[in-house]
Structures are given as C-alpha cells and as structure tokens.
Amino acid sequence: MTLGPLIVQSDHTVLLEVAHPDAEDARHELAVFAELERAPEHIHTYRVTRLGLWNARAAGHTAEEIVATLDRYAKFPVPTSVSGEIADTMRRYGRLTIERLDPADANSELVVRSDEPAILREIASAKKIAPLLGNKIDERTYPVAAWARGQLKQELVARGWPAEDLAGYTPGEPHSIELVQDGWHMRDYQQKAVDAFSLGGSGVVVLPCGAGKTIVGAGAMAAVGAKTLILVTNAVSARQWRDELLRRTSLTEDEIGEYSGQVKEVRAVTIATYQILTAKRRGEYAHLSLLNAHDWGLIVYDEVHLLPAPVFKLTAELQARRRIGLTATLVREDGREGDVFSLIGPKRYDAAWKDIEAQGFIAPAECFEVRVELPESERFDYSIAEDQDRYRIASSASVKETIARRIIERHAGESVLVIGQYIDQLESMAESLGCPLITGQTPVDERERLFNEFREGRERLLVVSKVANFSVDLPDASVAIQISGSFGSRQEEAQRLGRLLRPKPNGASASFYTLVTRDTVDQDFAQNRQRFLAEQGYAYTIMNADEL
Structure with a gap:
C-alpha cells in the first residue's frame, strides 16, 4: 500500500508533501474545506477551519466525505479528535434557522428557531445577541427585530452557530431578462454555478479569472427575473459588464444604467461602483441610501473579496434581497471572510483553476x-x-x-x-x-x-x-x-x-x-x-x- 501525501495533525493543520505522486489530487480535494497557510518548496501547510467546513457544508459536502478524503490521502492515521471535531463543526451549520413565523406569509414576523432549546437559550443570553431578539415565543422560537437579520447572522457565526436563512426574499420589481445564446452556450460549470445559486437563494460563486463569472452573473439575473443592482470595482469594469450583458442577454441599452463618479443613471439593471457607494457627502454615505430605496430583486457583488466595509453595512440591511457574490478567491486580507459568509451568503459553488484549465477554458x-x-x-x-x-x-x-x-x-x-x-x-x-x-x-x-x-x-x-x-x-x-x-x-x-x-x-x-x-x-x-x-x-x- 502506498503511503499518502498528507500528515494530519491534532491542531487541525495538514502537511502536504509536494513531490508525492498523489499531491495534486490531494490538493484539489483539500481546497474544498482547508486554507493554505504556508507554501515553501517541499511541504505545504493547510489548516482546517470552522469557516472552511461551514462553506463546504453549505456547498453540499458532508463531514463523512471530508474525513474520508483525509483518510484516503493520509500517511498516518487521522487523529480521532480531528475527525470528531470536523463532524461536530459541520453539524453546527443549520441547527439554527431564521424563518418567518408563518412560512406561508412573506410579511409575517421574523424568527430564529431551533429544535434544541439549549442552543436557543445559549444565544439568547449572549450580550451581543439578546438586543436583537424579542420575548420568547416558545421553547424553540424567538422573534427577531426586522432590521437585525444581517447583524444576527454575523453574531451567530462569531459564536459558532451559523444559521441557515430560510426567511425568503422580497421578489423585487419584476423585469424580464433572458440569456440570448446565439453562437455560444453556457459552459457546464457555469450552468452548475447558476443552478447551485438558484437552489440556495443567496451565496458566493468562486471561479478563476477568465472563467466567465460575468456570464454566471447574467444567468443568475435571468433566473431571478427582476430589477438588479450590480456592484463592481471601477467604471471600466462597469462598462465591460454593460457590454457583456448587451451581448449575452435580451437587455437593451435603455435598460442598463451606470452609477459611478462619471454617470448617475438608475435603471432596471443598474451597475454601480464600490467607490461611489462609499463616497461621503457632509459625512454621510449619500449614495448608499439612494440605491437602497429601489426595489431590487437581486444584488450582484462582483469581486466580492474586495467589498469595502461600508458596503458590508449596507448589505446587513439588505438581507431581504437575493444576493450573489462572484470572486476568484474567498481570501480577504482584512480577515472578514466570516462577514462574506454571513451577509452575502455561503459558498454555493466553486471550480478548481486547474480543472478549468484542463478543459481548455483558461x-x-x-x-x-x-x-x-x-x-x-x-x-x-x-x-x-x-x-x-x-x-x-x-x-x-x-x-x-x-x-x-x-x-x-x-x-x-x-x-x-x-x-x-x-x-x-x-x-x-x-x-x-x-x-x-x-x-x-x-x-x-x-x-x-x-x-x-x-x-x-x-x-x-x-x-x-x-x-x-x-x-x-x-x-x-x-x-x-x-x-x-x-x-x-x-x-x-x-x-x-x-x-x-x-x-x-x-x-x-x-x-x-x-x-x-x-x-x-x-x-x-x-x-x-x-x-x-x-x-x-x-x-x-x-x-x-x-x-x-
């Protein structure tokens, strides 16, 4: 039996022997749930984190699959404490849900629920969470202040109880958007990304640069069929989004507006830059409130790993809108990956760079x-x-x-x-x-x-x-x-x-x-x-x- 390329340690670090013949396969599977910490020439060090495991769980992976991956590639037996903690961490996702008191009524009161009253008692007594909740309805249900949906999710992630948000979304003002696949078609991984987003409600799609994230965004817009706000990094990017939407969808120039330092147009599909949203006037983020006033059915965050702090604040208030984040990497240098997870949504789909390269698409x-x-x-x-x-x-x-x-x-x-x-x-x-x-x-x-x-x-x-x-x-x-x-x-x-x-x-x-x-x-x-x-x-x- 060939010994594998991984050494799994009890502190949740995983060492990868780069020269091992199975190293590439192991690296590919590790990327689903672990973060690379150090990459010297011969041995790479990964860490299995809570957020990585919750993202994997939200994307449909199970604790059993992840432990099986470690067992398959490990040089030595995986410590039982690690296997147990992986299972325990992944079980924490979704044991709390945020719902409507009456699921049939989209306007009914927002509540947080759990089948385990002890978990609810724990969070309800937490200093930062208690002010977000009302008086207990029953052993399994607490009301949530209407404005606190995003902040509650942030605080729950910080306490290690990531909630599954099942409260639904405002449909937004309907607006027909169709993909026009004339001379081209969506690649298999792009369609899978759109399908995963459509099933999950909100979340993040991770694809390499050059793999067609804009087309995934257009596919999500067509699936939702409503007024859409697209947030991008700069005016050049805004114009490239506009051109791509005109090329790939049924949208016309009159239906797409640019909201940037140069132009201030609000239309059925509005492409705004992060810079203009974070520009202050007399100490206020004037443009944030203007854009928030419109009845969007979908918000697209391009390059979500670059989201500025004030836009996180806006996003915490926009939890009733469907959201899709597009990025090549979930890494944030400011450590706010947890806020992307709680406010934009968990990872719904990702595709390894090398896989897409092997298919000839990058x-x-x-x-x-x-x-x-x-x-x-x-x-x-x-x-x-x-x-x-x-x-x-x-x-x-x-x-x-x-x-x-x-x-x-x-x-x-x-x-x-x-x-x-x-x-x-x-x-x-x-x-x-x-x-x-x-x-x-x-x-x-x-x-x-x-x-x-x-x-x-x-x-x-x-x-x-x-x-x-x-x-x-x-x-x-x-x-x-x-x-x-x-x-x-x-x-x-x-x-x-x-x-x-x-x-x-x-x-x-x-x-x-x-x-x-x-x-x-x-x-x-x-x-x-x-x-x-x-x-x-x-x-x-x-x-x-x-x-x-």
Missing part, C-alpha cells in the same frame, strides 16, 4: 520568481530605513527596470503587462520602456482606448498600476511582469495572474513573472502572495536574474 500558466540583488547604494538606504519604508525601497529596486527589459526581450512579439504598486516606480518604468502608463489618475476614456489598442494588438506593452487588477478583460495578454505589489496580498496575486488566463488562440501558455529583491521584506511578502497560487496548484520556478 490558459495554462507558468509562474516564475526572479530574484534580484538590491544595489549597494540602495542597500544602505534600506538598512537605515524605518520598517514602514523598507518594503517600498526593496520593491522599487532600480535593477528591476533592467530585468523587466530582459524579460520583454525574451518574449518578443507577445503582449506584455508590467504591473506595480508605486506610481513613481511605474512612471520611471514607462519612460524607460517608452510605452503607455495607466494608473488611477488616467481618465476612464483614455484607459478604455489604451486597453482596446492592447486587445487589438496595436499596443503590445502597457505599464499598469493596481487599477488593472480588477475585472479588466485583456484576452491577448500572455506575459505579466509584477515589479511590486500590495505587500503580501494573496487576493492581488490571484487578480494579476487572472489577467493572463483568457485562452490563447494557439493554445499557448501564459508567463507570470514576479521580480523579488533577495534577502529583504520584498521576498518575505512575495512568499505570502504565492500561497494563493500554490493552493490552486501552480508551482513557482525560482530564477536568478543572471539566468534570463
């Missing part, structure tokens, strides 16, 4: 970490700098311009993105390379013009800031060179790799380079960013600059 990618030396003069500045300045000095090392140029020459004739964090570094890079620069200060029309030229092959090289991380469709990009990033952000790594994953006409691989300054905090942060890619099954080839 391009294969090779990932490289190129280690460069900090020049002597900059090394001195680095050594005497305050901690908060060290990352900027290390990640802006002047030698990165030379190395980026070598990589561009190595990929002559390909479409290349140079991506970074610091505007002065990007300005210097664009000037050195003699190519356009796109930042947050670039007017939207100018951004769209440059992105279009890049898509059409009239411009082969762009230097871009983090504005290109989000929802920008650049199907012909085949090379990305990351010269600096948002510290150790795994979600940013996912977005940047995603710029390259649209399938290439000739089936070619994409190439993703990260330039890392050796023996500095730049290298430390790079290791954290790479955890996401390792979790998806991508391996980094580590190169020295002189190997290029």
Whole structure:
C-alpha cells in the first residue's frame, strides 16, 4: 500500500508533501474545506477551519466525505479528535434557522428557531445577541427585530452557530431578462454555478479569472427575473459588464444604467461602483441610501473579496434581497471572510483553476520568481530605513527596470503587462520602456482606448498600476511582469495572474513573472502572495536574474 501525501495533525493543520505522486489530487480535494497557510518548496501547510467546513457544508459536502478524503490521502492515521471535531463543526451549520413565523406569509414576523432549546437559550443570553431578539415565543422560537437579520447572522457565526436563512426574499420589481445564446452556450460549470445559486437563494460563486463569472452573473439575473443592482470595482469594469450583458442577454441599452463618479443613471439593471457607494457627502454615505430605496430583486457583488466595509453595512440591511457574490478567491486580507459568509451568503459553488484549465477554458500558466540583488547604494538606504519604508525601497529596486527589459526581450512579439504598486516606480518604468502608463489618475476614456489598442494588438506593452487588477478583460495578454505589489496580498496575486488566463488562440501558455529583491521584506511578502497560487496548484520556478 502506498503511503499518502498528507500528515494530519491534532491542531487541525495538514502537511502536504509536494513531490508525492498523489499531491495534486490531494490538493484539489483539500481546497474544498482547508486554507493554505504556508507554501515553501517541499511541504505545504493547510489548516482546517470552522469557516472552511461551514462553506463546504453549505456547498453540499458532508463531514463523512471530508474525513474520508483525509483518510484516503493520509500517511498516518487521522487523529480521532480531528475527525470528531470536523463532524461536530459541520453539524453546527443549520441547527439554527431564521424563518418567518408563518412560512406561508412573506410579511409575517421574523424568527430564529431551533429544535434544541439549549442552543436557543445559549444565544439568547449572549450580550451581543439578546438586543436583537424579542420575548420568547416558545421553547424553540424567538422573534427577531426586522432590521437585525444581517447583524444576527454575523453574531451567530462569531459564536459558532451559523444559521441557515430560510426567511425568503422580497421578489423585487419584476423585469424580464433572458440569456440570448446565439453562437455560444453556457459552459457546464457555469450552468452548475447558476443552478447551485438558484437552489440556495443567496451565496458566493468562486471561479478563476477568465472563467466567465460575468456570464454566471447574467444567468443568475435571468433566473431571478427582476430589477438588479450590480456592484463592481471601477467604471471600466462597469462598462465591460454593460457590454457583456448587451451581448449575452435580451437587455437593451435603455435598460442598463451606470452609477459611478462619471454617470448617475438608475435603471432596471443598474451597475454601480464600490467607490461611489462609499463616497461621503457632509459625512454621510449619500449614495448608499439612494440605491437602497429601489426595489431590487437581486444584488450582484462582483469581486466580492474586495467589498469595502461600508458596503458590508449596507448589505446587513439588505438581507431581504437575493444576493450573489462572484470572486476568484474567498481570501480577504482584512480577515472578514466570516462577514462574506454571513451577509452575502455561503459558498454555493466553486471550480478548481486547474480543472478549468484542463478543459481548455483558461490558459495554462507558468509562474516564475526572479530574484534580484538590491544595489549597494540602495542597500544602505534600506538598512537605515524605518520598517514602514523598507518594503517600498526593496520593491522599487532600480535593477528591476533592467530585468523587466530582459524579460520583454525574451518574449518578443507577445503582449506584455508590467504591473506595480508605486506610481513613481511605474512612471520611471514607462519612460524607460517608452510605452503607455495607466494608473488611477488616467481618465476612464483614455484607459478604455489604451486597453482596446492592447486587445487589438496595436499596443503590445502597457505599464499598469493596481487599477488593472480588477475585472479588466485583456484576452491577448500572455506575459505579466509584477515589479511590486500590495505587500503580501494573496487576493492581488490571484487578480494579476487572472489577467493572463483568457485562452490563447494557439493554445499557448501564459508567463507570470514576479521580480523579488533577495534577502529583504520584498521576498518575505512575495512568499505570502504565492500561497494563493500554490493552493490552486501552480508551482513557482525560482530564477536568478543572471539566468534570463
């Protein structure tokens, strides 16, 4: 009998032996319920978390399946304490339900119920939950304040009792939306994602960049058939959503409105940016209340892992509206994954990046970490700098311009993105390379013009800031060179790799380079960013600059 690639430890960590022949299969199944914590070269460390198990439970997986996965791939017997705690944790999901007192009446009083009175007594006595509840109706039922549906779910998750929300939704103002599958059809995994959302009511769909999350959003809109509010990261993304909806659905231009810094249109389908929703006027979030006043039947959260804090607050008040979150990763650097779970909804569907790549729907990618030396003069500045300045000095090392140029020459004739964090570094890079620069200060029309030229092959090289991380469709990009990033952000790594994953006409691989300054905090942060890619099954080839 071959020993498996996993060592399951009693502290709920799982060690994966990367070189084992079954490592890829084990990694694929672990991703359903465990989070990658560390990804050095030979042994990767995962952790089985409560939230991961509850998301797996909501997506239809059972404790028995998860324990069987660990048993199947374990090198040594799985500790019985771990198996027992997995079963106990997953049993906690849904033992409390939020319902209507009269299920047949959508306007009847909101209640929280359980068949186990002891659980209700426990939560009703909790300091943060008691004010959200009214006087006990019976041993199994407490009334819930109408405004408190979202806040109650947050507090219950924090106490370890995630409630299943069965209270239903306001239908919203009806509006017919049909998919127009003329010359195209929904892929199998896209249809499964729409079906899983339709059955579950609200929740999150996790798909790789380039896998067609917008089409899943359109499918959800057609399934609901009501006025829809779509929340996106920026105005460029808003216009790409509009164009895709016009191409894929029966919606006309008159039915789709844009609500952003440039335009304020509220129509049957309204696409609003997170920036405008979080803009304050006289200390108030004026636009939040305006959008909340409309009778939406569905709210679509694009890139839900980037949801700003004020939008969480709005979402807590919108629990009577159906919600779908779309994302490439549930990782949030602020640790608010629990709020996504409780307020948007649990994970309803996900598809592994490598599975979709194997089907030919996203391009294969090779990932490289190129280690460069900090020049002597900059090394001195680095050594005497305050901690908060060290990352900027290390990640802006002047030698990165030379190395980026070598990589561009190595990929002559390909479409290349140079991506970074610091505007002065990007300005210097664009000037050195003699190519356009796109930042947050670039007017939207100018951004769209440059992105279009890049898509059409009239411009082969762009230097871009983090504005290109989000929802920008650049199907012909085949090379990305990351010269600096948002510290150790795994979600940013996912977005940047995603710029390259649209399938290439000739089936070619994409190439993703990260330039890392050796023996500095730049290298430390790079290791954290790479955890996401390792979790998806991508391996980094580590190169020295002189190997290029």
